[in-house]
Amino acid sequence: MIRRLLVANRGEIARRIFATCRSLGIETVAVHSAPDADAPYVAEADLAVRLPGAAPVDTYLRVDRLVAAARRTGADAVHPGYGFLAEHAGFASAVGDAGLTWVGPPAGAIAAMGDKTEAKALLADAGVPMLPTYTAADRVEAFPVMVKAAAGGGGRGMRIVRDRADLADAIESARREAAAAFGDGTVFVEPYVERARHVEVQVVADAHGTVLCLGERECSIQRRHQKIVEEAPSVAVTPALRAGLQSAAVAATRAVGYLGVGTVEFLLTPAGEFHFLEMNTRLQVEHAVTECVTGTDLVRLQLLVAEGGRLPATAPPVTGHAIEVRLCAEDPAADWLPASGTLHRFAVPGVTVEFGTDPGRDRGLRLDSGVRDGSVVGVHYDSMVAKLIAWAPTRDEAARALAGALRRAELHGVATNRDLLVRVLRSAEFVAGEIDTAFLDRNPGVFVPLLPPDRVGLAGLAAALAGAAERRATAPVLGTLPSGWRNVPSAPQTIGYAGPTGPVRVCGSQDHLVAVEIDYRLDRSGTLLSWAARPIHPGQPDTGQPDAGQPATGQPHSDRRPDTAQPDPDRQPEVLLVAAEPSRTVLTVDGVRQLFAVHRVGGVSFVDGPDGSVALTELPRYAEPAPVLTEGTLLAPMPGTVGRILVTAGQRVDAGEPLLVLEAMKLEHPVTAPTAGVVTELPVTAGAQVETGAVLAVVTPEQPATVPGPEQPDAAAPGPG
Template sequence: MSDTTTPRTITRILVANRGEIARRVFTTARRLGIETVAVHSDADAGLPFVAEADQAVRLPGNTPAETYLRADLVIEAARRTGADAIHPGYGFLSENADFARAVVDAGIAWIGPAPESIVSMGSKIESKKLMESAGVPVLADLGTTATDADLPLLVKASAGGGGRGMRIVRDLADLPSEVEKASAEAASAFGDGTVFVEPYVEHGRHVEVQVVGDHAGTVAVFGERDCSIQRRHQKVVEEAPAPGLSDETRAALHEAARNAAAAIDYVGAGTVEFLVDAHDPTRFWFLEMNTRLQVEHPVSEAIFGVDLVEAQIAVAEGREVTPFLPGEPRGHAVEVRLYAEDPAADWQPQSGTLGAFEVPGVQVEFANPRPYGLRLDTGFVAGSEVGTHYDAMLAKVIVHAPTREQALRQLAGALARAKVHGLTTNRDLLVEVLRHPVFVAGDVATDFFETQQLASRAAGVDETLVERSAFAATVALMERAREARTVQRGIPVGWRNVVSAPQVTELALDGRETPVRVEWYGGRDGYTSEVGTVLAASPTQVTLEHDGVAVRYDVIVDASDLAAPVVHVDSPAGYVRLTKVPRFVDPADQVATGSLLAPMPGSVISVSVEEGQQVTAGQTVLVMEAMKMQHTITAPTDGVVTGINVKPGSQVGAGDVLAVVEGEGAEA
């Protein structure tokens, strides 16, 4: 917050962020009668948060370094628009003490903690020392003294978070290389390559406590959240209250969080994160303090019936947090993060145009449902472009219900019926987690994805789902063609006087080289196939019967490419995205065998091989960076590198040929 306790009235807030969190802050500001200002990159110009703001200022460029990380441009935007307060959201500049000081020095209210508090908690190494002196339990910093007896180890970035600059080490011989990798990633992500080493707690739980402090010294505790379901050390499912904790452990966590905040005279909203031993939940250790609003704050808002952004604004105006003091929590809230990513491909982020985007049953966006219900916080709508410059999170879907069991069931049901087209997402994975017996039983830990076998993480596909969805897609395409006829409209689709062979349609499935072959017959009685019988058909909906069971398939056709239309198929069994294979392929569109293609647009960070070099399957060929993450491109087989088309710094598009590795037998 501003370092003065003089009361002030905020009239216009600039949100130094984008997407979902900008819309979240705008929602509260509008309710309070406060005007809003957005700043945006060129890539974000068409997103909803820009249109929703009362004023918007363009930050020229696309990358974070050119736009949202430019403190000078953000403060200048506040001056130009007359904004008297800046809310940083989370990420970007939200935990940048220099930015906070610059905002205060400019006479603008800073809706965040004092710069000194950010500095105190900005270094995980120094914050652990501070917490230890305040009596908060911490894990030992092993530095270079680690031995085999200390294994496994965790290498962590001292600055930043989000799983970047973090490595698990199980062999002491790997420690130097893992420290080097973590340091490089941390330097790239946060501008600070400092890392440290601590014991890695197997089967640990990530439990955090929400606090809000004011200038009068009051620290309000808004309960705890369990955020243990993580991939790449990044959260994907969060819930409040944390399941399975005793009253004694819960009280001890809250007291430790209050002591941590009090130790740095904390003012504003913040989160104190702990690692809890899942085998013995009475044991816990301080991880870090996030000196900002957290992504998962809605679950705390739901169970306590508060608006944490309103509390932030109130404290920034010099008022006390007392009116927001929480009572007893009510019910249970669960949040999932819907990402544009492929869980079966090592969580690879996805980019492209978001097609249909519908979550059924949503009662409210960016605010608490009353008394219980479904909430959606998203920065995108159907038609939005999901780029490669920022995080791949599409939305947060939150359910608040009387019990945990009800919340899990309702959230899984809403996600299963959602329509999210155009991109591969983690939707099916989230549904599987919410219905998984281990998770439902409350046995949550950060190693969930390593210890549990999930079908949605398997590289294979549900062949039955694909076959039936492909047949439904074929029928919808034929019905679409029928409606486009200008003559002979009464002739059945696919009609033949003498049936010598079935009609054949080929559809490409994302991630699979061999197309799906659909054999079907058409005639007076409609469509038939070994896959099923068509009971009803239109260009947008097909009902198939198989073994006496009728299932409806909703179909959306994107025919922007008339030769190869994309077909989106939704059914109770899941979502399938297919592309009609053209009958004739332009030779110029074909690539050489062994070509390594860019999985998404991005930049090349490093190239590890040379042309003519012998490589083995799985060997690193190059490293790309896209959507704030690094992606390693490896040799698919033993062979020889016969071509390299990029170099460090090269910008590539999805599908570009990066290198060519010819299989064994090729000559160097």
């Protein structure tokens, strides 16, 4: 019997495993790096051991330090979680050699499935359907193809190639990424199936010969070949197809002598054929949807098998539908740029359970997170901060509940993919079940923020009024006077906010919004008399007036156009102030009462309204002059490590040509030339740590050649005659 368990992982999965351990009376041990010292999972463990350093290679990937931590704390078992060393045969062997119980499959099974080329050969002999595999580029006969890391997972080391001319570069790039992520740069190539689905079967096996299949999961909606939306069961799987998938999954499980919980992943073609992708010899990130539709605690089954126990003779039935989304710290609209910083508020409404199913309910909302208010999202680890799962009797109900909870969540301080996830769940194709691995490529509309562009001004007004209320509430003198009160009012109150980037419309403008300025005037009783919002653009002088042709204030009711008229997108809405408090503003907008929650942190106002959310940074009234940057200067968009540098100073480059690679959150982010020109500055070196805003390179644009005009007569020459 396991008495004390060390979890060789971090964040959300560590908390998930601890939750089951507490219910079973098993003591827990956490390990943590320096950045994770204050993480929630560390506080929840019975014991904790610090691993010196910050980077994974110094901490969560150090077999010797993890085994030493188990011995030091008296742990008698080790659970690897997922990621890091979860599928490392050497770690499993080291745990066993130390006399500890390994909560996972045998090292031999991990090794057999760890090399995907060898795994495919082994399972093909067991009768599992396969796509052809090529280990040499010259053997590839048809395109498109997918380059994959033989020891990879999580989307790293994968490239789609549609033309032979690009194959060699894709293979080399995949090798570098795979070597950095897994310590093994071996890659292979297989045909890429257009509009394929990613379907996987959850298996669990014990030492007494029982292998159970706990249904299948649909994991087709992916970004950069990484799953972001998963569900169970799959709407594309018929009973006959389900039987075939489960038969192949059982064959694969038995062929490698597997024990414990694992996942056999398949590619489902539009024609209904399926092919083996890989076997994950660990608990999956998306295991929660299976738990919700089967009422089964998969971590408990892992512990049961590790202790030598017997599984039930039959698998539990699948009931209802569950959908999971991965909430990540990243900006989908900026090519999935990862985000870091302090998560000032993390609140999801309607959560019924954390880290487990809720027995006796046919619907609910589950949250598995590794963060809380005040958590710091760093650059050393994966960008996922939480998983949100809804389950209900039907797929439509689960999707609607999940989208609603996401939209109302308060996520302040770090950019996330929340808006994209909501739009995916509400899209017509998703609702109809018409999804595949290219879903995001076909649906650019899901990248648009939830907050309509023409509502940013209202959010700014709500923030300004809440800020004024806060200043009144904390005023040391004359606190009863309304904000901005004057004996003889001569000008409205004015406040500027740095706004979101993108095609934002404020007062009819369709330009790239850099900042928005809000004007408002209150009378002596606190009634809002007028308001206006106008964009501030780079290089554009502030005239103090709204955009030409736009009303400076909301129009009175008597001047409103009839309801039968066509809506005017440039019209400033009429706004009445109902209430303004430091944490909320209530407005009536064109006759509709609306609540805006406002959370101020320093100079930033996080506004959550009925249409969406936005972060607005208050601009100083008298700003310091910004440093003048040379044209063509490229700044680091995030903290990270400079990886490969692909150019040298003085080199001519074309627009879009890669200059260097910035590594952050376990992914490579290429930095490309904004225009054709010459690399005149390259102040960074490979391996250097850089902060946001650091100068990475300067590309001086090429000067257009001077085209001589038509020859003119010499002014000094005498004219004819």
